[in-house]
Amino acid sequence: MSSNTSPRSPFRWELHGNGKHISPGNVVAPHERLTWGRTIGIGAQHVVAMFGATFLVPLITGFPPATTLLFSGLGTILFLIITAGRVPSYLGSSFAFIAPIGAAMNQAGPAGALGGIVMAGISLFIVGLIVQVAGTAWLTALMPPLVTGAIVALIGFNLAPSAKDNFMKAPVTALVTLSSILLISVIFRGMTGRLSILLGVMIGYLTAVIRGEVDFSVIHKTWEEQGLIGLPHFQAPEFHWNLAGLFIPVILILVAENIGHVKSVALMTGENLDSYSGRAIMADGLATTIAGMGGGSGTTTYAENIGVMAATKVYSTAAYWFAALFAIALSIFPVFGAAVASVPAGVLGGAATVLYGMIGMLGVRIWVENRVDFSNQVNLSAASVALIIGIADYTWDIGNLQFAGIALGTAATLVVYHAMAFIARSRESAPEPLKPMSSDSSTDDSERSAIL
Template identity: 55%
Template sequence: MSVKNIFAWNVHGTGNIEPGGVVAPDERLSMPITLGIGMQHVIAMFGGVFIVPVIIGFPASTALLFSGIGTMLFLVLTANRVPSYLGSSFAFIAPVAAVAPLPQGQSTLDAGSLAIALGGILITGIALAIIGAIVHFVGAGWIREVMPPVVTGTIVAVIGFNLATTAKNQFTAAPWDAVVTLVTIVLVTVLFRGLVGRLAIVLGVAAGYLFALARGGVDFSNVRHAEWFGLPDFHTPTLTAEVWGLFLPIVLVLVAENVGHIKTVSVMTGTDLDKYMGRALIADGLSTTLAGAGGGTATTTYAENIGVMASSRIYSTAAYWVAAAFAVLLALCPKFGALTASIPPGVLGGAGVVLYGMIGVLGARIWVQNRVNFSASTNLLTAGIGLILGIGDFSLTVGDFSLGAIGVGAFATIIVYHVMRAVSRRRRTDPDLDSASPEQQADGPLLEPTH
């Protein structure tokens, strides 16, 4: 497909959306409507994109810049046929916190710690791109064979619950700030639906920030001195094999998220997008690699933007170009980056309790949606062993190579599952691993997209 054809959207009807109408990925509406839908995608992705760098101490403007650039790269490599926004990945919070913990009372990492974390992000992006190339030429069937729902659900749960200590440390730094943030998030989620409900995290952080401001707990000195326009802060990575064991297991989650995203969008649009699965993985891998090379957070496909498409029934990739362009423009405002960096630790702790808990429970949701049969000993032990190893913060060190709790939990989950399955099949014990039929298991989504 030529570049000219990639950027040639068909105008949908008269350029307006009729009641009940559906706008396909290769179509667009009139420019004012396209801009409006694009801004909806900006609002949907913004909370996740900026909260991740703030929590781990990365420069928020830099993360936003690579998020926009990564989305553009994704759209080009998937020939503008897979509507998706690449935002900051929550899966990397745990390994970054392990190798570069944010010092108590500080909002940003020092250059050395940040460089080490970026090295881990970069190597994970390369690994994801390699897997994408394999999927492109071989197919994706082997992914589900290696990572069935009981495995992916356990790994996602481990990532979320492993962060409980991080949330506690931030929470106790300023408990009242954290409580105000947490209560606001809960109330907004319960009381509101639609767009406001989707922005519960952002509104909770805003409420906690204002409370901290009222009691004098916010330092505005960097905000006052920051320029309105300028390039964000770029940083170079430090590659050290000692931390690779902490980061590389996350590639399993990124694969699952991308595959789940492709499957979900295929169902929504009524189009088989499996042929773009390898390209999507390559694009996300390259986007993450690029972010790691320059100082941004790792990226992944965002479920929030799927919500916008589900409500509007507008799947036009033109709207995603609008969102990506706006992200790049906003990243060129250093004052915005300084403002996000001034968010107090207690506020982040309140948000962290919600976010980390949600990530953990998403793992359980994968089990439920795929009807994993926990009366089967193989599934029960696979999940149980992986969870305890990950949540209990077990680690493994061999020479200079170190494998953190998430890595230990992830690889143990995969190994236990496949060893037990092989033995049980050979001896014909515990054969019923899934309550769903083989046909349902083959057709169902590997994993709903999360971040």
């Protein structure tokens, strides 16, 4: 594996071979590219891959889809610049923000939720700065696989009530959407299978149109007021420190996702990119902060785009530049954003049933892949407490601060795991206590010697 991590310009790429073909067993590295026509085509594929999930977050949270798309494109460009063009990634909407945004909306409205996103983004940037200076060893110690898996799982399962609420508003449409997503994902291979969520939502939307559940008045109004081209809707954040407990725990997930993304790219390209882990986290933190300042949702690296790279063997960051520019271009068509915003609750409920469950099961996957031992009482207890707190959405008010299910579950995971692990290690290093002498006369001399 190459360890060459010398800085390169994020705006210069070497032509891979003749730019038209990839030799068997080779990949197009981040600093390479194919012909510009092929590079543009692959960039378009990345937009399609991120589209369904990126738009689902603003649909569920109520944020303007076009604004979220704009900031995802800008965030991707920022990520490419900060990582010096060495880490290919698209920054789409993070599902980890859905639960805290929903809770913050109820307490302080959209502006308050945006303030929470900004707080999370700044915190994530600071963590990235520390990682860049001190390395990742301290993060591994703080968040071993048991802890990371538990936090990811509780974030997904905490969203279950929201999925149910939308599902039950139009159960027939929701069931069609859910069934379509499941069938497409298992019947089709390649790109079609990877787009199961987007295609399932489209089928669900068509079903909703037939059943008269779609309100087209918003689309007509947008066309009359803004025309074909116009800037997305922007909104400034408001800061309420009592919401910090809802958003700060999300950075643990974003850190894990960014480090996992860097390691995945390194594994597939054969390059050592560990020195860019801190930059990746800082870039995501800055992108999330900027999105929150203007009315967009928080961002994260996208597994969907990892899938596109794995399928095409093209890891060129040039393709991501085009993907980001495509996203920005789409965001300036107001009618496009209004059409996305018209997706009804039943469709969202069907898609969310799959997606929220997937988020929860990703936590379980982390446990399985790292062979977490649940016969160990420390692991079992920490995960059990975290999941119940997250699923039941426990809340704890301290003065003006309120800590809800995700925040409490995250704190419980860290505290319970590290406290129990410390006690267990202390007991292992301590001498065994003397056992009481048995009154049973059958105790033999060897047993007495061992006891004494």
